[in-house]
Amino acid sequence: MNLVTQGSSGRHVSVLPTVLVIGALAIVQRVLSAVANYQQQAFSYQVHHAAEERFLGRAVTIDIPYLDDPGFHERMIRASKTSMTRPFAVTGEVVTFCAQLVAVVGLVGVMSAVHPALLVVIAGSVAVTAVAQARVSKNVYATDLQNSRSFREMYYRRHLMTNEAAIKELQGLGAAHHMRRQHTDLQRWYEASLAAVYRKGQGEALVAGAISALLLTVAYWFVARQGLAGTLTAGDLFLVLGAFTSVGAIVSGLSGSLVALQGHAPYLRDYFDFLDLRQRLPVRPDPIPLPATVARTDEATQPSPAQPGLTLKNVTFTYPTATRPALRGIDLEIAPGEMVALVGDNGAGKTTLVKLLLRHYDPQDGQVLVGGVDLRDADPTELQSRFGVLFQDFVHYNLTVRENLQLGRVERKASDSDLWTALHAARADFVQDLTMGLDATVGKGYEWCQDISGGQWQRLSLARLMYRNADVWILDEPTSALDPEAEVEVFTQLRENLSGRIGIIISHRFSTVRIADRILVMQDGQITEAGTHEELLDLGGRYAHLFDLQAAGYR
Known part of the structure; x- marks a missing residue:
């Protein structure tokens, strides 16, 4: 295969350095994939546990007045859901994104060696799909937020059906199955709301997919013309088309990771907003000590004679x-x-x-x-x-x-x-x-x-x-x-x-x-x-x- 091509201007373009870079990056990618597959799991659990610890640390120090605020409980449940699932998922997406980014660098070099416009076409095809996916993620969060009350009612009914005292009373009242049906109705309502969002997203995805495919067709047509014009040999054409396909797949993966991260963002905002809840009861920076009190030692069983009133x-x-x-x-x-x-x-x-x-x-x-x-x-x-x-x-x-x-x-x-x-x-x-x-x-x-x-x-x-x-x-x-x-x-x-x-x-x-x-x-x-x-x-x-x-x- 001829690794040196001659353009219409007579300029020789060598793709050998690019091929070597691609090979080196492929090795790096394989090694990283083998290691990352295991390290990602361990690291994700560490991030998840750290997020959970921060959530619990704030929950146990919350000002009591918050507990009398019904709106606070919805915020707490949303933050709790996020701390249990999102950090793990976000960590996986970040690791995947980094691995894909390493792989795409060399392949982008091949595309730019043929013509820089190809990068624009590929970016455009990916962007169209990414925008559609981002809209779906945004709408899913909005639906979650809109149905937070229904979710809380569903969660409460689930708690009642797994609580010893409540189960006894519900069965005694003959209302246990009624409670289960209420839970099922709320669950179906929530699922129907999400299904409506995804149905709308499917229509947008079809349009975005058609536009993306059209852009890719334009890029393939451009590369084929380069081959027919003799700018690329058969081997070069094969190499470029292979790189083109790989870049498209990896960049699509990058786009998917970015969209997923964007989808996690509003949920993480709920989590960090909970951590940043302001102190409702002000604390004096130089507090006044209270009067002498019980001497609390292992032997102490009685208070001292003088106690504060x-x-x-x-x-x-x-x-x-x-x-x-x-x-x-x-x-x-x-x-x-x-x-x-x-x-x-x-x-x-x-x-x-x-x-x-x-x-x-x-x-x-x-x-x-x-x-x-x-x-x-x-x-x-x-x-x-x-x-x-x-x-x-x-x-x-x-x-x-x-x-x-x-x-x-x-x-x-x-x-x-x-x-x-x-x-x-x-x-x-x-x-x-x-x-x-x-x-x-x-x-x-x-x-x-x-x-x-x-x-x-x-x-x-x-x-x-x-x-x-x-x-x-x-x-x-x-x-x-x-x-x-x-x-x-x-x-x-x-x-x-x-x-x-x-x-x-x-x-x-x-x-x-x-x-x-x-x-x-x-x-x-x-x-x-x-x-x-x-x-x-x-x-x-x-x-x-x-x-x-x-x-x-x-x-």
């Missing part, structure tokens, strides 16, 4: 999406060693008051102070360490008993004796009867778990609160799953273990709240009555009315 001064708070205040002009002081109970109708403001104490929100007016320090001036991490909270909807952790308790304060190095002390204080002695005791895994999450009752779960969560050894205990319906006798035992123990701490109880059971030093009655965002159980009965107000209603059920 809680103060609310003329506190008014309105939720961002509400039109009327949830709290209005609250003035309250709780001294160290005092147990206070909050009672009132649903929506009276009890939980909102607790949220302000935990600094889930800042009041629009007034101050919330711990030991005289405004919560807005304190270090959030230090503030969080001072509180121990037991919510009514506490989580059942399918972990060992030891791990369940240690979640109360993970930085504390405690002995088995400390753990058993917390369990005894919560009347959770049932742990002694579990196989492996502290190292028994409780729940139903694994086949090796040991199931425990609802009351035992509640005792275990109380033990976790005891183990936390915080300055302030906040308990929301802490004994709702216990029988009356067990309730009396637990609260007697709680009262004995208070020892200088502040205890705040939210409860609708008056057998629970009467043990408190002070009972606060809340109504319409205000504290309307305050006193001991006997004082409030003598007052004959709202508390006495509610107590009589509840007591009537036992007569």
Whole structure:
């Protein structure tokens, strides 16, 4: 084969250097392909795990007010989906793109040696297809965004159909299959929306394909004319046509990778927007230290005598999406060693008051102070360490008993004796009867778990609160799953273990709240009555009315 051609001007064009470059690049490509096939998988998993770690790192530090925003949950689900799938796919596309880019460089040299216009024709044919693919990717994302609510509803129904408590209730109601049909309908609606996008994309792809084929035909015609005119020998023609075909295929691959990356871009934007969510609660750069607190050592089981008290001064708070205040002009002081109970109708403001104490929100007016320090001036991490909270909807952790308790304060190095002390204080002695005791895994999450009752779960969560050894205990319906006798035992123990701490109880059971030093009655965002159980009965107000209603059920 003649590797030196003579153009119409008599100029000799050698393609030997190009052939050598092509050969060298082919070797490089083969080697890279062999290595990349394995390294790409390992690297993709590393990128995926790094993205997942960043997502989870932001999720666990999110400001609590975000959780009350319905729109936030859709953003979180979109970011979660992206972190689980897109980084892996993007990494693969980038690696593929780089490998194809290396291969195409030498082949482009062959094309330009024949005529630079061929590169323009090839680029044009690829661009037409790329534009059509990019439009489809853009429309797919727009459809995903438009149907994010439907997807969230579908995801929620799926969660219900795989949740133990929900399955029992749905089957008991005879609504399990109804829930499945709703999930199926939402899924089909979502699939139909995407199908419509792809049908439209197919029409555009047909037009783009026709234009691309026409441009390629023009390029082949041009090369054939060069051969007929004698500018290229038969061997040269074969070489150029082969390079032409390879370039077209590889450049199409490059285009496909670029389009795929473009398709991933808006989803990745959701992910990075989630990571960049602004802090809703400002943090002071030079926080004021809180007063001295419990000495938290492995041996510490009791707080020091002097503990910081809680103060609310003329506190008014309105939720961002509400039109009327949830709290209005609250003035309250709780001294160290005092147990206070909050009672009132649903929506009276009890939980909102607790949220302000935990600094889930800042009041629009007034101050919330711990030991005289405004919560807005304190270090959030230090503030969080001072509180121990037991919510009514506490989580059942399918972990060992030891791990369940240690979640109360993970930085504390405690002995088995400390753990058993917390369990005894919560009347959770049932742990002694579990196989492996502290190292028994409780729940139903694994086949090796040991199931425990609802009351035992509640005792275990109380033990976790005891183990936390915080300055302030906040308990929301802490004994709702216990029988009356067990309730009396637990609260007697709680009262004995208070020892200088502040205890705040939210409860609708008056057998629970009467043990408190002070009972606060809340109504319409205000504290309307305050006193001991006997004082409030003598007052004959709202508390006495509610107590009589509840007591009537036992007569």
